[in-house]
Amino acid sequence: MNAAPREFRSEELLADVIARLIGDVRHVAVGNASPIPATAALLARERGHGRPYVSLLQSRKHNFFTDGARELFDCAGQGRIDVFFLSGGQIDGQGNVNLVSTGDYAHPKVRFPGSFGSAYLYYVVPKVILFRVEHSRRTLVPQVDFISAPGTSSPEVYRPGGPIALVTNRCLFSFAAGRFTLASVHPGHTVAEVIEHTGFEFERPETVPETPAPSPKTLKLLRETVAPQLAEVYPQFAAQVFGISVPSPERGRVRVGVAWRY
């Protein structure tokens, strides 16, 4: 597959992919350090003319919670959050995510920040979209070293939620019945490359489609309408990807997240 001439950035493609996964829902919440999912959620809201509600947890503007940090989790427990995003230092073929450490838990080789809300939200939010830009054998592993949250649960465990997909810089996997299936490969990438860089086994159809490129209409929405809103929470990301500079009163008002590093 030849690298098509790029009129869009990979972040724009990924945001478009995620916006389609979000679908027609009432409420999307985005946690820490997730600029691309936040872009996608705001894009979905623009396309839906104000639906879904979008809660960016680090935003003052795009966040309606008034009852403290617990309100998000109480909301989710009641089924009032339809879509959430999780990442991980490691993600395995069963959909387990690891946000804690590699090696032995008592004597870790690498320590990540911690599980955040994953050990709860993965169970109660109906559509959890896994997102990890770095698609490699160290991130996508046969078995995680620590289960912050499991991909599936036994039938007696209360679990209305769980993973529906995994988005990386190379491809989109769907998730069902405890397994990932290769759903599409992004322009400029190949199935062989995905196999080479994935540490877990996955299903794939005879012919794997290419991920559709974002339409001119989508790119216009992203660049002109979404990007300025994003700049409040992710000023560096908005500047790097969309060339948006942040008005000084807003600058630094909230913490900016960043992708996993290790």
Add this chain to the structure above:
Amino acid sequence: MSAPLQSLDDALTLITDGCLLVVPREVSGVPMAATRALIRRGVKRLHLVALPTSSLQADLLIGAGCVETLETSAVSLGEFGPAPRFTAAITSGAIKMKDATCPALHAALQAAEKGVPFMPLRGLIGSDVLAYRDDWKVIDSPFGNSDPIVLLPAIRPDVALIHAPMADRFGNIWIGRQRELATMAHAAVRAVATVEKIHDGNLLDDPVLAAGTLPGFYVESIAVAERGAWPLGLPDHYGVDAEHLAEYARMAATAEGFAEYLERYVYERRAA
């Protein structure tokens, strides 16, 4: 009857060695001036609970050797990368870590707020977060039919330490939308606050302000600390000092650099 306004050091005397201390997440009004004062005083063996996550505050306290046990859901410097002293302390085994998940900490504090011994929570079953917590239990819901659910023991901190925009002379503290600060103060035996400024009059007299006010009833001591969350931000008041945090991330990457940071920004009293 009113909570006494005190100097910063005096207000912090309640936070003693070995104390169970709860502090708020990185965006809620983190008492950083108070944190530096505690490090200068050399507080030891803290059991630190960060509700539900932390950034610079936990990293500083850990690096300065003030923490014996840390209970939280995550520590990182966000866009500035991993929290270096936290990471080093975990990999070297210097502190005891009680890994949690955000809603579990909220729920455990809420149990203390209500004066009940535990709180049930969904999720967790099948995770290693639960597997490594021998203080958490799974029961079959007495109201369900084969419905396993996790019980979390109440967390009743000795002290809640918060930073807020303002207090009045009656000890009432205006926290605005940061309601988790109220949960912390309700749950803890005592609450200690630093504030940006003193409000003339009684916060409870104005119904608009009263809705965002933590009553002085819960508050043991208050000190004024202008820009007391620096270099972190205070919601709707001032933002994070990104340059400083980047400098911290650079310096704290090594033990020597961290020692130099303490020397420059903590032990040497600054105007800021």
